Amino acid sequence: MSQHRFIKALLRQPVDKTPLWLMRQAGRYLPEYRKLRADVPNFLTFCKTPELACEATLQPLRRFDLDAAIIFSDILTIPDALNVGLEFAKGEGPLIHRPIRSQADVDKLPKISVVNDLAYVAEAIKLTKKALNNKVPLIGFAGSPWTVACYMVEGSGSKTFFTIREMLYKNPEILHALLEKLMLLTHDYLQMQIDAGADVIMIFDTWGGLLTPKAYQEFSLRYMRQLAKQIKVPVILFSKGADSCLEMIADSDCQGVGVDWTIDIGEAKRRIGDRVAVQGNLDPAVLLSTPEKVQAAAREILSAWGAAPGHIFNLGHGIDLNTPIENVAALVEAVHG
Amino acid sequence: MSQHRFIKALLRQPVDKTPLWLMRQAGRYLPEYRKLRADVPNFLTFCKTPELACEATLQPLRRFDLDAAIIFSDILTIPDALNVGLEFAKGEGPLIHRPIRSQADVDKLPKISVVNDLAYVAEAIKLTKKALNNKVPLIGFAGSPWTVACYMVEGSGSKTFFTIREMLYKNPEILHALLEKLMLLTHDYLQMQIDAGADVIMIFDTWGGLLTPKAYQEFSLRYMRQLAKQIKVPVILFSKGADSCLEMIADSDCQGVGVDWTIDIGEAKRRIGDRVAVQGNLDPAVLLSTPEKVQAAAREILSAWGAAPGHIFNLGHGIDLNTPIENVAALVEAVHG
Numbered sequence: 001m002s003q004h005r006f007i008k009a010l011l012r013q014p015v016d017k018t019p020l021w022l023m024r025q026a027g028r029y030l031p032e033y034r035k036l037r038a039d040v041p042n043f044l045t046f047c048k049t050p051e052l053a054c055e056a057t058l059q060p061l062r063r064f065d066l067d068a069a070i071i072f073s074d075i076l077t078i079p080d081a082l083n084v085g086l087e088f089a090k091g092e093g094p095l096i097h098r099p100i101r102s103q104a105d106v107d108k109l110p111k112i113s114v115v116n117d118l119a120y121v122a123e124a125i126k127l128t129k130k131a132l133n134n135k136v137p138l139i140g141f142a143g144s145p146w147t148v149a150c151y152m153v154e155g156s157g158s159k160t161f162f163t164i165r166e167m168l169y170k171n172p173e174i175l176h177a178l179l180e181k182l183m184l185l186t187h188d189y190l191q192m193q194i195d196a197g198a199d200v201i202m203i204f205d206t207w208g209g210l211l212t213p214k215a216y217q218e219f220s221l222r223y224m225r226q227l228a229k230q231i232k233v234p235v236i237l238f239s240k241g242a243d244s245c246l247e248m249i250a251d252s253d254c255q256g257v258g259v260d261w262t263i264d265i266g267e268a269k270r271r272i273g274d275r276v277a278v279q280g281n282l283d284p285a286v287l288l289s290t291p292e293k294v295q296a297a298a299r300e301i302l303s304a305w306g307a308a309p310g311h312i313f314n315l316g317h318g319i320d321l322n323t324p325i326e327n328v329a330a331l332v333e334a335v336h337g
Numbered sequence: 338m339s340q341h342r343f344i345k346a347l348l349r350q351p352v353d354k355t356p357l358w359l360m361r362q363a364g365r366y367l368p369e370y371r372k373l374r375a376d377v378p379n380f381l382t383f384c385k386t387p388e389l390a391c392e393a394t395l396q397p398l399r400r401f402d403l404d405a406a407i408i409f410s411d412i413l414t415i416p417d418a419l420n421v422g423l424e425f426a427k428g429e430g431p432l433i434h435r436p437i438r439s440q441a442d443v444d445k446l447p448k449i450s451v452v453n454d455l456a457y458v459a460e461a462i463k464l465t466k467k468a469l470n471n472k473v474p475l476i477g478f479a480g481s482p483w484t485v486a487c488y489m490v491e492g493s494g495s496k497t498f499f500t501i502r503e504m505l506y507k508n509p510e511i512l513h514a515l516l517e518k519l520m521l522l523t524h525d526y527l528q529m530q531i532d533a534g535a536d537v538i539m540i541f542d543t544w545g546g547l548l549t550p551k552a553y554q555e556f557s558l559r560y561m562r563q564l565a566k567q568i569k570v571p572v573i574l575f576s577k578g579a580d581s582c583l584e585m586i587a588d589s590d591c592q593g594v595g596v597d598w599t600i601d602i603g604e605a606k607r608r609i610g611d612r613v614a615v616q617g618n619l620d621p622a623v624l625l626s627t628p629e630k631v632q633a634a635a636r637e638i639l640s641a642w643g644a645a646p647g648h649i650f651n652l653g654h655g656i657d658l659n660t661p662i663e664n665v666a667a668l669v670e671a672v673h674g
Contacts, residue, residue: 159496162657165622169630209578212598212620241546243580244600261549263581283549285502293506320499 001199004137006067010200010234010256010277012310018302019067020335021139022328024318025060026072029325032059043088047074053124057138058131063325064332067312068137068200071125071193075143075204078185079152081117082109092156099155101163106177114188121189122196129197140198142189142227144205144239145182146220149175161210168211168219175219183223187230194233202236202258203227209241216245225252236279240317250275261316266304269311278305279312282331287315287323291330298334338536341474343404347537347571347593347614349647355639356404357672358476359665361655362397363409366662369396380425384411390461394475395468400662401669404649405474405537408462408530412480412541415522416489418454419446429493436492438500443514451525458526459533466534477535479526479564481542481576482519483557486512489519498547505548505556512556520560524567531570539573539595540564546578553582562589573616577654587612598653603641606648615642616649619668624652624660628667635671 001007006019027033033056040046047053056072076094080086085097100106115122129138142148151157153164153175167175190201208220220239228235237249238258249257250272257276259268261283268278286297298313305311313335319328338344343356364370370393377383384390393409413431417423422434437443452459466475479485488494490501490512504512527538545557557576565572574586575595586594587609594613596605598620605615623634635650642648650672656665 160657162622162625162659165620166625166659169620169623169626169634209599213601213604215620241578241599244604262546262578264550267550267581283502283506283552285499286506288499288503289506297506320497322499322503 001134001137004067006137006312007199007234009310009312010236012277014309017336018305018311018313020313020332021066021068021070022060022319023315025064025066025070026056027319028321029319029323029328030059030063043074044080044086047072047077048120050120050123050127053120054127054131057124057128061132061136064328065336066136066332068139069128069132070139070141070202071121071128071198073121073124073141075141075148075206076151077118077121078114078142078148078182078189081112081114082185084109084152094151094157096151096155099163100149100152100178101167103171103174103177106174106181109181112185114185115192118189118192122192125193125196125198137199138197139200139202140190140193140196141202141204142186144203144208144220144237145179145186145223146211147205147207148182148186149178150207150210152178161207165210168215172219179219179223183226187227190227190231194231198233200234200236201231202238205237205239205242208239208245209243211242213245213248216242217248221245221248221252224254228253236277238279246272256312258314259316264304265301265311266306269305269308273308273310277310277312279314281314281316284315284317284320284323287327287331288320289327291326294327294330295334298331302335338471338474341404343474343649344536344571346647346649347573349614351646354673355642355648355650357650357669358403358405358407359397359656360652362401362403362407363393364656365658366656366660366665367396367400380411381417381423384409384414385457387457387460387464390457391464391468394461394465398469398473401665402673403473403669405476406465406469407476407478407539408458408465408535410458410461410478412478412485412543413488414455414458415451415479415485415519415526418449418451419522421446421489431488431494433488433492436500437486437489437515438504440508440511440514443511443518446518449522451522452529455526455529459529462530462533462535474536475534476537476539477527477530477533478539478541479523481540481545481557481574482516482523482560483548484542484544485519485523486515487544487547489515498544502547505552509556516556516560520563524564527564527568531568535570537571537573538568539575542574542576542579545576545582546580548579550582550585553579554585558582558585558589561591565590573614575616583609593649595651596653601641602638602648603643606642606645610645610647614647614649616651618651618653621652621654621657621660624664624668625657626664628663631664631667632671635668639672
């Protein structure tokens with residue numbers, strides 16, 4: 001695997017072409033995914049069926065010359081195993097019917113065995129690794145403890161997540177107790193994925209950008225760093241919207257830092273690109289325009305980065321479900337061209 | 338007015354105490370506001386009744402020793418006057434029933450006269466100025482053309498505003514036509530507010546942070562700069578989430594830059610505080626904790642800023658409706674203490 005350009009770029013070694021993969025590259029913008037998904041009653045059942053997760057993971061690789069696969073799953077598998085009543089309600093995003101609001105709620109969380117209760121993820125990884133046959137590396141992933149806690153405390157998605165932010169200031173000890181539990185489970189979860197064959201680990205911190213830099217360090221980065229330190233494969237940390245914390249992230253025992261589209265990649269490189277690899281950062285909305293505009297925007301990012309090693313091309317956030325297939329093809333061509 | 342500490346700080350002159358006001362200081366966290374609002378069928382009617390807007394503006398000043406008043410109104414008064422079907426549906430935020438999706442939609446927007454159609458805002462300002470009797474300056478405001486366009490194109494609030502972001506990349510000429518119209522109307526609107534007595538102008542660019550730095554410059558900042566250049570009273574520009582664009586904003590003919598809580602104020606000062614005043618930046622979620630924690634957090638911000646002139650204390654975003662009154666009182670005491 002160490003000869004794949006995705007791994008080489010992540011270790012800041014020279015590559016023949018800039019590697020790329022796309023956050024949510026497996027998913028609803030693909031007609032073959034929608035077809036596969038249509039036969040399954042709900043999203044969680046889909047995630048929990050290793051054959052389906054494997055097939056969804058492979059679909060985008062059949063269409064596009066992508067440099068990595070990422071296992072099809074969700075950042076909320078751990079809360080689901082913790083029996084907090086996770087539901088993906090149609091058109092509403094995730095709901096958690098028994099949210100965590102007190103120390104008693106944290107204490108009452110069941111002791112689970114990740115390798116048993118989340119074995120379906122390991123199984124999906126094993127199937128996928130076999131099918132990939134070392135063609136490209138496979139990324140395993142988890143939500144950051146902070147981001148998973150956001151949903152567990154709020155009980156749903158939110159623009160502001162005021163419930164957990166109130167807990168952060170009012171009862172930080174409760175929040176730390178929850179984050180510590182999630183960190184330990186996430187460690188076991190990621191280790192299980194590595195044991196099953198994951199070559200790289202990505203930690204998605206979708207809501208790290210809601211925090212002050214000080215709170216980010218204490219409640220989000222601290223737990224991600226503990227995970228990164230213990231993981232023996234390369235790790236990419238991605239805190240969406242945490243522009244002002246990029247240097248801190250780069251100093252957190254990771255090999256790569258994801259950046260969203262709200263910062264110029266040349267600027268991100270100046271700030272952190274001599275320490276770790278940088279992954280990003282096309283605005284996913286560009287993919288809603290035309291193949292020509294997509295290619296021009298991709299070339300702008302490549303040229304802002306320049307010739308140095310250590311760039312993995314990606315979007316600044318997940319691909320939108322209305323993205324036309326031909327625009328994705330045009331993007332891959334421009335980045336590899 | 339030039340002797341008020343809010344104006345002096347905005348012009349980076351020495352002040353006896355750090356001035357403060359709070360975004361959405363008039364509003365639902367105040368029981369007297371909820372009482373006033375309960376008698377009015379809907380929010381737009383409330384905004385359009387100068388006596389009510391005046392009373393809501395004055396309410397927080399009776400409770401707290403704030404250094405500025407801000408006229409009670411909404412950033413969507415201009416789309417309302419443009420007859421796009423604005424409605425504040427209960428619990429849903431703003432809806433726009435006839436969103437702008439094409440050049441024809443832009444062309445069909447009626448020619449309006451701001452001084453006639455939005456006269457209620459001027460009237461509210463005149464009443465408020467009289468009642469304030471020069472005790473503190475009065476801030477007039479508008480949404481930035483980009484932010485107002487976000488709602489007009491999307492047709493509602495959104496986490497991602499993908500519809501306007503698609504338009505930005507696919508049909509930038511349509512978006513510029515809309516933004517140009519909004520900019521001209523906003524100019525007249527702000528001039529009307531100044532003529533009625535507004536001492537300072539604030540432009541709220543709530544969704545500027547959704548953009549790449551390049552798109553921010555072209556689609557948001559460009560129009561705010563045109564406004565700031567023409568306005569003869571001090572102007573504060575606030576683009577939420579636009580951390581990586583602070584220098585650009587500071588160079589845009591404004592006197593003050595608002596910053597949200599995701600950047601350390603000391604860092605914001607290093608980057609821009611020698612050019613313009615900085616307004617911010619307490620996390621509004623801190624106000625959900627305890628008076629002691631609020632005061633500690635306020636002191637941290639004051640100390641991170643230091644002794645230099647040019648700091649206006651504020652929140653990094655609007656005050657949350659669940660904020661306890663005693664925490665606001667504690668904040669004011671800490672900042673002035």
